[in-house]
Amino acid sequence: MEKYISNIKAPKISIAPMVDKSHRHFRYFSRLLTKDSLLYTEMVTAQSIINGDRNKILYFREEEGAVALQIAASNAEDAYKAVKLANDYNYTEINLNCGCPSDRVSGNLMGAALMSSKELVYDILCAMKEATNKPVTIKHRIGIDGTGVLESEKTKIIMDGYDDLLDFLDTVSKARPDRYIIHARTAILKGLSPKDNREIPPLNYDMVYKLKEEFDYLNIEINGGFRTLDSIKEALNKVDGVMIGRASYEDCYLLSQLYKLNENSEVVAPTSRGEVIKAYIPYVIEEMNNGSSVHSLIAPLQSLFQGQKGSRKYKQLLSSSNIKKENLLEIFDSIFELMPSSILWENN
Structure with missing residues (x-):
């Protein structure tokens, strides 16, 4: 060798x-x-x-x-x-x-x-x-x-x-x-x-x-x-x-x-699920305006609440039949309204 x-x-x-x-x-x-x-x-x-x-x-x-x-x-x-x-x-x-x-x-x-x-x-x-x-x-x-x-x-x-x-x-x-x-x-x-x-x-x-x-x-x-x-x-x-x-x-x-x-990581605490979604929204808007598929943009979000309370409702909101370019921002608003705040904003 x-x-x-x-x-x-x-x-x-x-x-x-x-x-x-x-x-x-x-x-x-x-x-x-x-x-x-x-x-x-x-x-x-x-x-x-x-x-x-x-x-x-x-x-x-x-x-x-x-x-x-x-x-x-x-x-x-x-x-x-x-x-x-x-x-x-x-x-x-x-x-x-x-x-x-x-x-x-x-x-x-x-x-x-x-x-x-x-x-x-x-x-x-x-x-x-x-x-x-x-x-x-x-x-x-x-x-x-x-x-x-x-x-x-x-x-x-x-x-x-x-x-x-x-x-x-x-x-x-x-x-x-x-x-x-x-x-x-x-x-x-x-x-x-x-x-x-x-x-x-x-x-x-x-x-x-x-x-x-x-x-x-x-x-x-x-x-x-x-x-x-x-x-x-x-x-x-x-x-x-x-x-x-x-x-x-x-x-x-x-x-x-x-x-x-990673003992050398500069990260001190995980980002909450809510913060991740908020950070991703401007990217989604920009990419949709550039012609990217709304379904490919939403796909990475699908498992964000895996195993958490409210995950079934969350997946229903993001289902392919429900997602459209015209209503996507409303769906994000619904996620923030419907998901338990403890799961949205706590680093768990």
Whole structure:
């Protein structure tokens, strides 16, 4: 294993790149809740950066703070071009996706399917590092089952053990990525949806912890199934960072508590739910006037009162059938009137 000690400041917590979730409205809203976490874009293909509406794809607001751009690429040339173009935007780091199990990417040798070709991953990472002075990181699985995915492969593509993971990383580490974000599940590339791939393959945290223990110089962040402060805190005793996925939109107020896990945080108390909504309203108005979809703007708010008294009424107010551009400000007023003040304004 290449012994490379990255000098980048590793985030204790990051919010995962999630398709149809990690758009810029979600990131702006998340930043109101967590000041210290690294946020991610959705996965963006290198080809879309090269050939698409670059500003629409890559633009983000300064208020979003530290944001990592995640790209998917199937060859080093495209990766180099895409990262070179992305340098015009103020991303904190660039991440290579080697973990997405979606048929849309795996069939084109992107995402988790890339793990079947460790030399190609090495080439892509080297190209990305050549194209930018920013940190370059990689997000991958502990293994893959790619049986029947790639027509060029006549045999089963299976990596499901610790030795297979070490073999993959032995080659990839020579490209000296600045951090390894490891989803502690095997990716099943055929027969399971991306949603099922987040739930059905069993979690194996111990494999990731063993890797960090044996190669302590590697900068390792773990991903998969973290939903509580206690579980995150336990993991931080064994690896360098934790990436949160579904919890960030299923119980988003959890993000306001993450400062407790960072001894260097400048946050002294969480922002109340009411204060978060008040801070988000001017952004909503501005973005609606710029043509943004009202439903995409409201989506990040949906779980703000998860588990709290009045949460059912709150979700009814924000239901897609109820929300319209013309009545949105009235709905915000209704939230402030109907939700219990103790839940709205106390930091709980």
